[in-house]
Amino acid sequence: MAAVTGSGGMSRGLLLVLWGWMVLWSVLSGRLDLLLRGVFHSLVGMSGAALLVAGLVLLFHHRSGSGVIPWPWMVSAALCCLVLLIPPNPSFSDLASNRPQGLPEPAELAFVLPPEQRSLTEWVRLLRSQPDPQLVDGNPVNISGFVWRQPEGPPLIARLTVRCCLADATPSGLVVAWPADAYPKANQWLAIKGRMTVGKRNGESTAVVEPSAIKPIPRPKRPLEP
């Protein structure tokens, strides 16, 4: 192995091990479920392992001569440590309020499924492809999602869908006829059982979930939907 010049091989090895561990830890600890779509998880895991191996090889070959570490590497390594120490805990409600609603149009599957088996996202897709709420009036509903407190209007029950990562998360929400004594807290995850009814919103007929039972639940392990 060549002699190390400039920033030492040992320091670089340590930094690569640190980054590799952070990336691998994000996969192993399940944090990635909150950040990225599932299809990317194995790719991220492999890159973490590759960084770890490359760092260990550098450490093995450069057991001395730590050299000077450039400050941009130090700053980014500090952020890497912070990522390890502070897990992501986004406000889904805040994120949703900052994005326009929008979902792809597949929808056919939602018609096939019995109403009580449709997820919240499938309900939204169905209502988008078939906007007449009368068609689903009286259907049983069994959904879960987080409380989305919008800047204007009543809170919705919602989910976030991602194509890639949290940066492109898009909300989809359903209107709920909340009981008079309910004060749903933003970001609270709820399981709602009830039936679909038709209500008026901004002068237009809209599908509204009428709950018969509302149960607080912990945030699901995989809260983002594809």
Added chain:
Amino acid sequence: MQGLDKLATAWAIFQGLLLEAIPFLLLGVVIAGVARWLVPQGAWINRLPRNPVLAPITGALMGFALPACECGNVPVARRLLASGAPLGTGFGFLFAAPVLNPIVLASTWAAFPDQPWLLVARPMGASLLAILLSLLLAQLPESQLLESALLSERRLSQPLRRLDLLQRGSGLIGAPLPDISAQRPKRPRLGDVLDQSSREFLDLLALLVLGCVIAAMVQTWLPRSWLLAVGGAPTGSILALMLLAVVVSVCSSVDAFLALGFAAQVTPGALLAFLLLGPVVDLKLAGLFTVLMRPRAIAITAAAASLGVLLIGQWVNLWQL
């Protein structure tokens, strides 16, 4: 409380962007390292066309060999330029390869199977933009265009018949030396390649971290609805989607799926503008480009790419609307 929520959201977006980009950056560095090891200063570099139009097209087509997004392309483009490849090839690869690769074309088709014009217009627009930007940047002297460390590396790799010794920055002063570029170059040791690649990765990673911090903050504190509010207006929608592409900074391999979310709300020209500008100019890339170009050249690239994309978008709107 609201401020803390926003901070927590920005922190999570930062982590999402970073963890999604690291594999592609690593892939780019690995490919650049393998290329350095397999074909060191290869004679193939000298065979690349130097024609101002053919060179960027050649670079753009090289994207089919690297199915990565724009982050992974930066180290490969740097390696190409450092090895003495024509400027047009390096920049053609940098600007067009993030679109002209099988994964990006497949994802565009998967997202918009009912809009075949987009599958043609996207690679054509990216190639056109790459040629335009390469022609423009070639007007600058290399000393004003390329980042100083890259310039030194590039000059060292140039044959002596092309540069004098002072320009090259090393060697003997005296009578011109015979061209040594025809000699078979020595393959570097794997250890040397790993050393250099690790340095390159950490340099780029620091810039990527900076870009992700900026992109996450802007995304959290700038409501996206503001950008999409002018969706219906032909020019306004193009400008809004261009700004969104710069801010969102997602990889070109998945940006078509993101565009799908608001495709119905904007004009066709705006949709194409989003898919063309993001791979060339975004907040996450801003730092990474500093290992290739000087700030003035980056500013020229951003301005020219924006203008080019605006014109392409306008033309598409005239044709489609």
